[in-house]
Amino acid sequence: MNPPFGIPPELFTILLALGLLAGFVGLNGLVLVYLERKVAGHIQRRPGPFEVGPHGILQPLADALKLVGKQLITPRGADKWLFWTAPIISFAPVFVLFLPIPFGPVLTAMEMDLGLLLILAFAGINVLALCLAGWSSENKWSLLGAARAVAQSVAYEIPLLLAVLAIAFQFGSLNLSTIVSGQGAWPWQWNIMVQPVAFFIYFVCALAETNRAPFDLPEAESELTAGFHTEYSGMGFGIFFLAEYANMIVVCAVATALFLGGWNGPAAPGVWWFLVKVYLLLLVMMWFRWTYPRVRFDQLLNLSWKWLLPLALINLLVTLVLVKI
Amino acid sequence: MLNFTPSLIIPELYMALLLVALFVQTVTDSIKDRTDWLAYAALGGVVVAALSMSQSGMMFYDSYQIDGLSQFFKLVIALGLAICVLNALRNTTLGKTPRADYFFFMFMSAFGLMLLSSTVELFTIYISLELASYSLYILLPLRNENPRAVEGAIKYALFGAVATAIGLFGVSYIIAGQHTTYIHELATMNWSFAEQPMALIGLGLFALAFLYKLALFPFHFWAPDVYQGASNETAAFAATLPKVGAIVVLVRLMGLDPGVEVKIVLAVFATLSMTLGNILALRQTDLKRLLAYSSVAHAGFVVMGLVAGGAYGLAAASYYALVYVVMNLTIFWVITRLADDGRDIQLHDLKGMHHSTPLLAFVLAVAAFGLVGLPPTGGFTGKLFLLNAAWGEGFYLLVIIAAINTAIAIFYYLNMVRHAYTMDQATPSVVPSTVIGASVALALALGVLYLGLMPQGLFDLLLQASGALLL
Amino acid sequence: MPSQSLAYAVLFGHVAFIVVGALMTVLSQNLVRALVGLIMTLFGVAGLFFLMSAPFIGLMQILIYVGAVSILIFFAIMLTQSWSSGDEAQGPSRKRAVLASLTALAPALFLGLTIIFKSPPSLLVAEETEVSALGRFLLEPYILPFELISLLLTVAMAGAVILGFERRKQR
Numbered sequence: 001m002n003p004p005f006g007i008p009p010e011l012f013t014i015l016l017a018l019g020l021l022a023g024f025v026g027l028n029g030l031v032l033v034y035l036e037r038k039v040a041g042h043i044q045r046r047p048g049p050f051e052v053g054p055h056g057i058l059q060p061l062a063d064a065l066k067l068v069g070k071q072l073i074t075p076r077g078a079d080k081w082l083f084w085t086a087p088i089i090s091f092a093p094v095f096v097l098f099l100p101i102p103f104g105p106v107l108t109a110m111e112m113d114l115g116l117l118l119i120l121a122f123a124g125i126n127v128l129a130l131c132l133a134g135w136s137s138e139n140k141w142s143l144l145g146a147a148r149a150v151a152q153s154v155a156y157e158i159p160l161l162l163a164v165l166a167i168a169f170q171f172g173s174l175n176l177s178t179i180v181s182g183q184g185a186w187p188w189q190w191n192i193m194v195q196p197v198a199f200f201i202y203f204v205c206a207l208a209e210t211n212r213a214p215f216d217l218p219e220a221e222s223e224l225t226a227g228f229h230t231e232y233s234g235m236g237f238g239i240f241f242l243a244e245y246a247n248m249i250v251v252c253a254v255a256t257a258l259f260l261g262g263w264n265g266p267a268a269p270g271v272w273w274f275l276v277k278v279y280l281l282l283l284v285m286m287w288f289r290w291t292y293p294r295v296r297f298d299q300l301l302n303l304s305w306k307w308l309l310p311l312a313l314i315n316l317l318v319t320l321v322l323v324k325i
Numbered sequence: 326m327l328n329f330t331p332s333l334i335i336p337e338l339y340m341a342l343l344l345v346a347l348f349v350q351t352v353t354d355s356i357k358d359r360t361d362w363l364a365y366a367a368l369g370g371v372v373v374a375a376l377s378m379s380q381s382g383m384m385f386y387d388s389y390q391i392d393g394l395s396q397f398f399k400l401v402i403a404l405g406l407a408i409c410v411l412n413a414l415r416n417t418t419l420g421k422t423p424r425a426d427y428f429f430f431m432f433m434s435a436f437g438l439m440l441l442s443s444t445v446e447l448f449t450i451y452i453s454l455e456l457a458s459y460s461l462y463i464l465l466p467l468r469n470e471n472p473r474a475v476e477g478a479i480k481y482a483l484f485g486a487v488a489t490a491i492g493l494f495g496v497s498y499i500i501a502g503q504h505t506t507y508i509h510e511l512a513t514m515n516w517s518f519a520e521q522p523m524a525l526i527g528l529g530l531f532a533l534a535f536l537y538k539l540a541l542f543p544f545h546f547w548a549p550d551v552y553q554g555a556s557n558e559t560a561a562f563a564a565t566l567p568k569v570g571a572i573v574v575l576v577r578l579m580g581l582d583p584g585v586e587v588k589i590v591l592a593v594f595a596t597l598s599m600t601l602g603n604i605l606a607l608r609q610t611d612l613k614r615l616l617a618y619s620s621v622a623h624a625g626f627v628v629m630g631l632v633a634g635g636a637y638g639l640a641a642a643s644y645y646a647l648v649y650v651v652m653n654l655t656i657f658w659v660i661t662r663l664a665d666d667g668r669d670i671q672l673h674d675l676k677g678m679h680h681s682t683p684l685l686a687f688v689l690a691v692a693a694f695g696l697v698g699l700p701p702t703g704g705f706t707g708k709l710f711l712l713n714a715a716w717g718e719g720f721y722l723l724v725i726i727a728a729i730n731t732a733i734a735i736f737y738y739l740n741m742v743r744h745a746y747t748m749d750q751a752t753p754s755v756v757p758s759t760v761i762g763a764s765v766a767l768a769l770a771l772g773v774l775y776l777g778l779m780p781q782g783l784f785d786l787l788l789q790a791s792g793a794l795l796l
Numbered sequence: 797m798p799s800q801s802l803a804y805a806v807l808f809g810h811v812a813f814i815v816v817g818a819l820m821t822v823l824s825q826n827l828v829r830a831l832v833g834l835i836m837t838l839f840g841v842a843g844l845f846f847l848m849s850a851p852f853i854g855l856m857q858i859l860i861y862v863g864a865v866s867i868l869i870f871f872a873i874m875l876t877q878s879w880s881s882g883d884e885a886q887g888p889s890r891k892r893a894v895l896a897s898l899t900a901l902a903p904a905l906f907l908g909l910t911i912i913f914k915s916p917p918s919l920l921v922a923e924e925t926e927v928s929a930l931g932r933f934l935l936e937p938y939i940l941p942f943e944l945i946s947l948l949l950t951v952a953m954a955g956a957v958i959l960g961f962e963r964r965k966q967r
Contacts, residue, residue, distance in 0.1 A: 082829065085832075121856075124862065125863065128835065128863075128870075135874070150874075386937045388941075446938075448938060449944065463955035494907075523916060
């Protein structure tokens with residue numbers, strides 16, 4: 001495809017990718033809302049949404065319309081400026097996060113050597129948005145949610161980084177495409193066979209970093225109403241929601257690329273394998289959410305600092321020794 | 326080349342070993358407070374440092390240099406540490422802090438200073454300085470819930486952070502101008518303002534971080550609060566060893582022979598520092614606060630040697646560092662013995678000392694004579710070298726002001742002696758005396774006299790060392 | 797040349813972003829807004845690293861400063877009484893403000909003018925360094941400071957624990 005208007009081809013690719021990604025993120029939001037409600041329903045032996053469209057398939061669209069149509073309310077006493085900046089800060093990094101993800105052998109928005117680092121760096125910004133949202137709402141539940149988000153994300157970011165580092169050491173690269181092409185088509189050629197501990201740590205930490213149950217303490221609806229986004233109405237809430245789902249896709253996509261062979265797979269084109277694997281992981285996340293009870297806060301922190309962190313360190317050391325030999 | 330030769334760095338390895346042992350102690354509940362063995366260990370450190378005096382070599386890709394200067398300063402640090410440890414073994418002001426923790430940070434600080442005396446690469450110097458200072462920031466507030474200690478520590482830490490940040494900013498200017506951070510490469514470059522203005526300004530900023538540790542005017546304001554706030558034992562450490570570390574780095578930096586502009590600025594600072602420190606010290610009644618202002622004045626004297634530069638000036642500054650440490654440790658030893666409950670000693674607490682503890686009164690007198698700079702003490706000889714160096718380089722005004730300042734200083738130092746010898750207290754205080762306390766005090770006093778009477782051997786050594794620096 | 801003026805526009809855009817953030821940090825009456833300003837500054841600096849073809853450093857800046865350090869500062873702010881009734885909400889007196897800005901401006905002007913008028917010509921054109929080369933750089937010529945930093949962090953952490961426990965025991 002030749003870029004029009006004499007735009008440099010690299011820039012054109014990125015612009016095109018950003019457009020596609022915006023569509024992908026929006027569409028995924030809709031699909032995941034539907035999926036989540038259906039999965040929840042079936043796990044609890046009820047049909048889930050059923051009224052809007054066949055099997056409730058248009059329900060997410062109706063939800064989205066409702067959110068868009070609602071009035072935006074700024075609570076009294078809130079720091080207005082920060083209050084409305086927070087959702088934007090939460091959503092803006094999402095586009096950057098998708099850039100280095102290899103959806104297929106050539107389907108990468110921006111091929112860069114530091115792709116993995118880029119994702120890790122920008123994924124950390126989300127928690128900042130949660131803090132600002134919780135603080136500027138001038139509401140005790142929001143603030144408690146923000147405080148929990150800080151402690152949780154700081155605690156789980158370290159083992160997550162260490163787990164990812166083990167893979168990076170093994171391949172000597174931070175380029176996701178390189179790591180994917182180093183794995184084979186069949187499950188026994190995937191990194192999860194070599195690095196099961198790293199995968200386990202990564203997945204647990206990813207659950208915590210995206211605030212998914214059983215680690216959804218920042219929004220714990222039964223204690224904190226809705227945690228940090230209690231005060232947000234309409235699309236303010238909608239954007240947080242969309243960002244959360246986008247982040248879920250990102251962590252699952254990174255897990256797929258690092259541990260599950262990425263786009264490698266027999267017969268079908270790579271991109272389909274990639275999406276299938278990502279969605280399988282997403283389903284597992286949903287399954288967890290409706291299976292496990294929420295942990296207590298001290299349990300949450302103990303799990304990270306006393307178990308995952310030492311485990312990740314040992315795993316990294318063993319990897320280092322094996323790589324050197 | 327990594328060029329790791331363990332035999333060259335035995336003093337550092339010995340310290341590292343002690344640190345490991347202390348670390349184990351800090352995490353083992355049953356032996357947290359058994360630290361008496363440290364007295365022997367620290368004295369062992371002096372022996373080790375003395376035995377490795379003649380080593381020389383380069384390590385870690387030429388960022389770590391073992392030469393005469395570094396070995397001399399390592400010996401000074403080991404000696405100072407040993408005395409500080411002996412001084413602090415019976416520290417009564419620690420509250421619930423385990424003794425092993427306290428000594429861990431003290432040894433870590435000294436370890437950082439030992440590294441500082443050998444490193445010849447700007448980033449390594451910076452990190453070693455931070456290692457020494459962080460440990461000190463933690464030591465200072467450890468004094469029985471005393472809010473003054475916390476105040477002093479916070480002032481020291483906050484301004485210290487700014488000072489080191491400025492120093493680091495200076496490194497960026499040096500890199501922009503000279504494209505290297507290795508001192509042996511920097512030594513071959515031009516440091517005049519006309520040729521390399523950025524690098525010279527960077528060097529000045531980098532030196533500022535160390536002038537702060539030295540408490541030179543206008544970076545002196547932390548000293549009174551830190552000295553008075555910290556407990557006597559901690560103050561003895563904080564007043565002496567970090568300054569040695571600062572002096573060794575400044576000697577190395579001035580060994581680069583920077584442009585005359587830096588020297589003039591330093592000379593102005595030195596003049597103001599001496600004058601201000603001495604005048605402010607005149608009206609202090611708290612002994613530690615008085616010593617703080619006197620240390621500001623002494624910083625001015627040391628900088629005088631640095632300004633003079635050349636092998637003689639740098640050697641004089643190094644020699645004065647040793648003298649300064651010994652004199653201050655002596656007077657702090659006396660203060661700590663007098664304050665058996667850890668209180669701050671006021672001038673009037675000295676009254677009647679010649680009755681209650683004649684030995685300590687004598688040691689106090691020796692230390693005070695040394696701090697003034699009267700013969701036959703080390704203070705006199707050290708100042709003589711410094712004045713000689715500055716006169717030789719043509720800084721006549723500086724020398725005259727220094728001489729006037731010495732005259733001013735006589736008043737408040739000898740005021741201490743006057744309190745101790747000519748005044749009596751209504752109810753004479755009882756000072757418990759121990760054999761160790763008395764013998765160390767005597768040894769320190771003899772040390773002050775020895776440095777005054779027989780400086781030649783050491784000074785020749787230092788002349789050689791600083792001469793090697795200037796090649 | 798259009799590409800050069802574009803480069804200047806990008807550079808000064810970054811600089812403006814950093815300066816606005818810095819001013820917000822210093823002038824804001826509200827600690828959290830000040831923190832947001834600080835984060836803006838840190839982000840802008842990361843952008844400068846990107847401009848100088850050092851994406852690894854830039855990303856590390858975001859990962860460490862934006863993602864971790866500022867979050868910790870936020871946590872510390874939440875432990876203070878920094879709400880509208882707190883001490884921090886009171887503005888400084890005019891005299892202090894003037895003195896403080898003079899104190900800040902004097903060295904900034906001196907150092908800035910030095911850079912503008914006296915900066916030596918740069919020897920190198922910025923080009924991207926591989927991460928492996930950067931690693932070798934840290935572990936060969938600069939191995940000693942690199943290893944000492946870990947010791948330094950240990951000391952800082954142990955010290956924080958000791959001082960923290962000291963305070964807690966007194967209650």
